[in-house]
Amino acid sequence: MLHLDGSYGEGGGQILRTALSLAAALEQPVHIDQIRAGRAKPGLRPQHLAGVLALARITDAEVTGAELHSRELTFRPRVLHPGQYLFDVAEKTGSAGSVTLLAQALLPPLIACDRPSRLVLRGGTHVAWSPPVHYLLYVFLPALAQLGARVEMTLERWGWYPRGGGEVSLEIHPARQLSGVEWRTPPDYRDFRAISAASRLPEHVARRQAERLKSRLGGDLPVELVQAGGLDAGSMVLLYGPRAGFDALGARGKPAEKVADEAADAFFVFRDRRAAVDRHLADQMVPYLARARGSSSFITPEITLHLLTNLWVIEQFLGPTFEVKGELGERGEIRCGRIGSSTPAGK
Numbered sequence: 001m002l003h004l005d006g007s008y009g010e011g012g013g014q015i016l017r018t019a020l021s022l023a024a025a026l027e028q029p030v031h032i033d034q035i036r037a038g039r040a041k042p043g044l045r046p047q048h049l050a051g052v053l054a055l056a057r058i059t060d061a062e063v064t065g066a067e068l069h070s071r072e073l074t075f076r077p078r079v080l081h082p083g084q085y086l087f088d089v090a091e092k093t094g095s096a097g098s099v100t101l102l103a104q105a106l107l108p109p110l111i112a113c114d115r116p117s118r119l120v121l122r123g124g125t126h127v128a129w130s131p132p133v134h135y136l137l138y139v140f141l142p143a144l145a146q147l148g149a150r151v152e153m154t155l156e157r158w159g160w161y162p163r164g165g166g167e168v169s170l171e172i173h174p175a176r177q178l179s180g181v182e183w184r185t186p187p188d189y190r191d192f193r194a195i196s197a198a199s200r201l202p203e204h205v206a207r208r209q210a211e212r213l214k215s216r217l218g219g220d221l222p223v224e225l226v227q228a229g230g231l232d233a234g235s236m237v238l239l240y241g242p243r244a245g246f247d248a249l250g251a252r253g254k255p256a257e258k259v260a261d262e263a264a265d266a267f268f269v270f271r272d273r274r275a276a277v278d279r280h281l282a283d284q285m286v287p288y289l290a291r292a293r294g295s296s297s298f299i300t301p302e303i304t305l306h307l308l309t310n311l312w313v314i315e316q317f318l319g320p321t322f323e324v325k326g327e328l329g330e331r332g333e334i335r336c337g338r339i340g341s342s343t344p345a346g347k
């Protein structure tokens with residue numbers, strides 16, 4: 001039994017997701033205490049509980065402490081079962097819990113299986129504190145494909161805060177062995193595109209978001225205008241290119257121009273620091289790179305506490321794996337070395 005302190009470092013829900021995802025993939029029992037101890041509402045929230053129950057189901061796990069507000073959890077996976085699954089983040093509480101965070105927890109173990117899987121996930125598709133579905137479609141999944149993992153995602157229904165009601169489907173193809181990558185060169189900024197979407201709002205909202213993005217980044221930026229569906233009003237912009245995406249959500253009283261400005265400002269920080277991988281993708285890729293064949297490295301615009309905490313969790317399972325060059329809050333380089341060799345992809 002591996003024991004983890006859930007209050008370590010950033011001390012949030014990512015510790016739980018990464019730990020249980022690796023526990024499922026490696027069939028490693030794990031005990032976590034002090035779950036989200038530093039948060040205003042510590043313990044398991046509906047979003048986290050949905051992840052625990054989903055991972056338990058695909059591994060036939062024995063779990064204790066899987067209840068709302070629990071600050072301690074024991075997870076004993078038995079056998080990993082690829083197959084067809086439906087998981088509803090809002091099944092118990094009706095909230096707009098993120099389907100993308102649930103997908104992040106489920107993908108590592110299911111990708112490592114020897115048979116394909118199909119997931120249907122219901123909940124929030126474009127909600128705060130999580131990547132929007134379009135980020136996974138245009139940034140995360142293409143990056144994952146460079147390691148050798150093929151996952152196809154379809155947005156079936158949009159889901160906004162507060163009611164959610166969205167749905168995505170994922171086709172997961174087995175990739176028992178991933179390959180290392182070297183992501184050190186900044187992307188070609190001419191390859192960047194954007195999407196401006198709005199649901200149950202006047203047509204001019206998405207148009208103003210798009211116009212502001214174009215004015216900030218240049219009039220030749222391709223921007224797709226989308227009149228999105230959904231139960232609730234909402235808006236979003238996503239500026240994306242190879243291995244980098246920058247999104248922002250609208251809110252009541254928030255001008256459309258400010259939504260676009262948030263995405264543009266994040267892009268300029270990334271560009272000015274000459275990074276190759278955005279700071280969120282860095283978090284999301286390290287669990288895969290840690291188990292890939294051969295060495296990997298990438299340049300990120302910022303060494304975040306979130307990233308360092310994720311590296312710590314991974315090394316509790318796998319031992320010393322990463323080398324970090326750079327200070328917290330600054331541009332940095334992450335190196336990952338595993339036994340084996342391969343030709344790095346995606347230079």
